[in-house]
Amino acid sequence: MTSSTARTVKEDARALYYLGLKEKAEGRLERAIEFFDAALAAEPDFPEALCSGGFILQSTGHHEGALAFYGRAIELAPDYFDALFNRGCLQFALNRLDLAAADFARAVALAPNDAGAKSNLGAALYQGGKLAEAVDMLQKALALDPALVEAELNLGSALRRLGRDDEAREAFMRAALLKPDCAEAYCGLGVVARAKGEFREAMDYYDCALAFDPKLEEALSCKGSLQLLLGQFEEGWEGYENRWIDSQRPIPSSDMRFDVARPETMAGKRVLVVNDHGLGDTIQFFRYVKLLADNGADVTFAGPAKMKRLLATSGAQVAWRDTNDFTGAFDATIAISSLPRAFSTVEKTIPAAVPYLSAEAELVDLWHARMPGAGFKVGLCWRGSQDFRVDLRRSIPPQALAPLAALPGVALYALHMDVGADELPETVARGIQVFGDGFDRGPDAFVDTAAVMANLDLVVTCDTSIAHLAGALGRPVWVALRHVAEWRWMLERTDSPWYPTMRLMRAGAGDDWFELYERIAESIAVLAQEKEKD
Structure with a gap:
């Protein structure tokens, strides 16, 4: 039997928990956490207080602490939907996609009719590259709730990656109808139009996206890439500077410019060139690194060590360092894929003397x-x-x-x-x-x-x-x-x-x-x- 004292402790803990919920609802997070802590001090095995405390820790950037709180809540109550859902959201935000998908899958199993859980699972599957599974789950989420804009956007993106462009276009169009100012939807429509060779329509969609969100990096990048495709180099390089999303941008964009006709713009300059994309880009744009070095610049290349032996055959006098080492004083720090912009490259000025690499x-x-x-x-x-x-x-x-x-x-x-x-x-x-x-x-x-x-x-x-x-x-x-x-x-x-x-x-x-x-x-x-x- 449970003693009256034990019941009183549990009741006190629950009372403190409800006070914490009230403080949380009214935006007083520090006060709310105090009540949750007091509730847990009285009753350490209190899943709801652990979950709520985890949510506040997550909201204030204490991610590992939040994961520990969620994890303990789930240990105590393995079928606790809110804790699984919240932990999945945090794992997703931390780009731990397999862990996020596992939590969302458990949440979906507990609540098969919860459209949000299915939508989040679909998003995690999409970001993890499981495209067909993502499409299936996102379609199920939308069958439960056709008003989920994020689900439509993720569905459109997954379908586009699978080459199902007509279906992708329909998904992005539905997102735009649900949210007429949804810049991401118009950007998605632009990507589909470009893939189908409808370049004027693609440009219009990108402009529409940017009218709603002038700083949307995907739209800026896509528009820039389309301009480059069409030979509009001067405008295209500017948009291409947005090819990274914030979490992947290695360094800020550089305003440094170099002019082959004026070697003094390079001579004596200390330049750190940072590798920022795949090895094909490294090979294509290393011609500019050589151009800098040959014109007297003191060049340091932060690139993959495995490429040093091949690129050294260029004869360029370049100092090498680790890809992620950006330390030191330089006149310019610039991504290797930004060098065409720094040289104001147009088609007729592409430095295309080959070979600039050689076999041993x-x-x-x-x-x-x-x-x-x-x-x-x-x-x-x-x-x-x-x-x-x-x-x-x-x-x-x-x-x-x-x-x-x-x-x-x-x-x-x-x-x-x-x-x-x-x-x-x-x-x-x-x-x-x-x-x-x-x-x-x-x-x-x-x-x-x-x-x-x-x-x-x-x-x-x-x-x-x-x-x-x-x-x-x-x-x-x-x-x-x-x-x-x-x-x-x-x-x-x-x-x-x-x-x-x-x-x-x-x-x-x-x-x-x-x-x-x-x-x-x-x-x-x-x-x-x-x-x-x-």
């Missing part, structure tokens, strides 16, 4: 010995980063490579470090040489790949870092692109102002990779026959 002679000889024969030698790269935030649709279905594997007199080499046993269809796998474990497995990125490229007649690649490496080495390279590709490849043209030895091979409307690779195979066949005659 000893490695060229080593890999030459592993590539015997006199046939037409083609290096293949068919996939890039598998991070869902990168456009996965840039990668090529391995089945589309079949026409190349069937070409007589053509030797194919995989420019991938890792090729899964079942990744390539058998008919394709038989025709492609995979170099295996020794290929670029050391601490230095791309040095073996560069040497292999020096022994190839042609590189055929999707839009990934391999394309930039081949271009920077001055090797013949064909890049297989979606019909509407990323901004740096511009529109319709078959050449690139960034890389003179590059040919752009574009899919038709609908991005039919199979048809594109049939065309590529036909063109390679002609080159192979010409080499055989020579």
Whole structure:
């Protein structure tokens, strides 16, 4: 039996808890926490007080303390919906997406008709790259509550990543109808319109988004990227400065400008260049680092150590340091992807002298010995980063490579470090040489790949870092692109102002990779026959 004293303690604790709720409701958070603490002092195993205290700790930035309070509340009451929901929200805010999804999934199981829990679970699944699951959960949330604007926005984004553009457009349109001043909805509509090649409509949507929220970084970045795609470089670089969201911005934007026609704008300047994107961007824009150094700037590059050996072949006199080390006194600290803006780059002023990187002679000889024969030698790269935030649709279905594997007199080499046993269809796998474990497995990125490229007649690649490496080495390279590709490849043209030895091979409307690779195979066949005659 429970004693009267125990009942009195519990009643006192609950009374203190209710007083804390009142203070919390009226915005007096410090006073509220005092009551919750008093309630917990009287009754330490009090899930509701722990959850409310956790919420206040979360609201005041004490995240680890809040997680501890939520965790204890859940230990005491495993089916406590509010504690699971609140902890999921905090884990999501801290970008601990798997933990957030687990908490929201438990909350959904407890309350299947709670649209908010399903919406949050869908958001966590989307941010974690589980796109199909996210779509399913967000649609279920909206079936319960069609007025959830955030759910529509996340649904539109997930559908867009999956290539379901028409459905994405409908989701963003519903969000705009629910909230006519929703800048994010108009930005999403702009992204879909751009993907479909509707550039005027895309620009109008971005402008509409910015009319409602002039500081919306996604809209500024998307508009800038579209301007670059259309060749409007001067305006485009400004918008491109918003390519980061706040949590990913490594350094503030720099106003420093350099002028090749006036070397004094570079000579003697102490410049810290910070790597800010993928390795393809590093290779593409390192030409500007070399330009700074060659014109007398004292350049320090904060970049990935694995790229030092390759980039050193440029001959640029550059000091290296860790990617995240921004310390020291500099005249300018600038992201490497911001250097085109700093040089006021337009199409005709792109510094496109290639090669500006080179393969090491000893490695060229080593890999030459592993590539015997006199046939037409083609290096293949068919996939890039598998991070869902990168456009996965840039990668090529391995089945589309079949026409190349069937070409007589053509030797194919995989420019991938890792090729899964079942990744390539058998008919394709038989025709492609995979170099295996020794290929670029050391601490230095791309040095073996560069040497292999020096022994190839042609590189055929999707839009990934391999394309930039081949271009920077001055090797013949064909890049297989979606019909509407990323901004740096511009529109319709078959050449690139960034890389003179590059040919752009574009899919038709609908991005039919199979048809594109049939065309590529036909063109390679002609080159192979010409080499055989020579």
